[in-house]
Amino acid sequence: MTQAAAVAQAVPRAGERVRFRAAGADDAAACAPLVFASGLAEFGFFLDESDARCIAFLQQAFRSRFGRFSWRRHRVAVGEDGTVLAVMAIHDGQRTTFDDVHVVWALARCFGVRRTIGQLLRGLILETEIPAPKRAQILVAHCATDERQRGTGLFSALFRDALETGALPADGSRDIVLDVLTRNVRARALYERLGFAALPRPRARSRRLPAELDSIRMRFSRGA
Numbered sequence: 001m002t003q004a005a006a007v008a009q010a011v012p013r014a015g016e017r018v019r020f021r022a023a024g025a026d027d028a029a030a031c032a033p034l035v036f037a038s039g040l041a042e043f044g045f046f047l048d049e050s051d052a053r054c055i056a057f058l059q060q061a062f063r064s065r066f067g068r069f070s071w072r073r074h075r076v077a078v079g080e081d082g083t084v085l086a087v088m089a090i091h092d093g094q095r096t097t098f099d100d101v102h103v104v105w106a107l108a109r110c111f112g113v114r115r116t117i118g119q120l121l122r123g124l125i126l127e128t129e130i131p132a133p134k135r136a137q138i139l140v141a142h143c144a145t146d147e148r149q150r151g152t153g154l155f156s157a158l159f160r161d162a163l164e165t166g167a168l169p170a171d172g173s174r175d176i177v178l179d180v181l182t183r184n185v186r187a188r189a190l191y192e193r194l195g196f197a198a199l200p201r202p203r204a205r206s207r208r209l210p211a212e213l214d215s216i217r218m219r220f221s222r223g224a
Contacts, residue, residue: 067102093133
């Protein structure tokens with residue numbers, strides 16, 4: 001039995017077993033609230049919209065075949081009844097060239113051109129703290145677990161399954177990185193248990209970025 005399978009079987013939900021798979025467009029309604037929950041402060045600053053409007057945008061963007069919010073970038077953990085219990089995105093730095101183009105289109109379609117201008121300006125500020133992956137990097141993002149399943153090892157199992165199935169490179173050929181808010185001590189501790197370690201901060205936080213969005217970039221070490 002693989003380590004991921006062992007952890008998955010330990011997840012308590014009425015005795016059911018958990019499966020891991022690539023996300024599909026039909027998962028949009030279930031995944032959008034989880035993706036939003038993965039970055040409440042970040043999406044609040046970037047989109048500056050109500051929670052309901054933010055989730056509606058993410059649901060629309062998730063259904064697209066393209067862009068950083070697309071179903072094609074995500075993997076999910078699901079229960080026996082098909083309920084999505086956890087989600088994570090995998091962004092390959094060699095395939096993110098047109099992400100900005102797609103997000104502009106998605107924002108304008110959902111919020112209109114006038115609102116999009118402000119969102120793009122805030123997005124540029126946010127990207128100084130949470131940059132897009134370099135070509136040599138794989139960025140793990142949108143990490144979220146249903147609140148009823150937190151603390152059960154479910155996300156750890158989802159991450160390890162991605163390594164074991166090749167969705168994430170396990171041979172050390174690419175750096176796997178993620179970002180976590182400095183104040184999110186619990187999430188940072190989880191990532192450290194998975195083998196991530198904090199990288200040195202390359203620059204000071206932008207003065208235009210709220211202090212609550214101060215973040216740490218972490219890199220995965222396969223020997224950890």
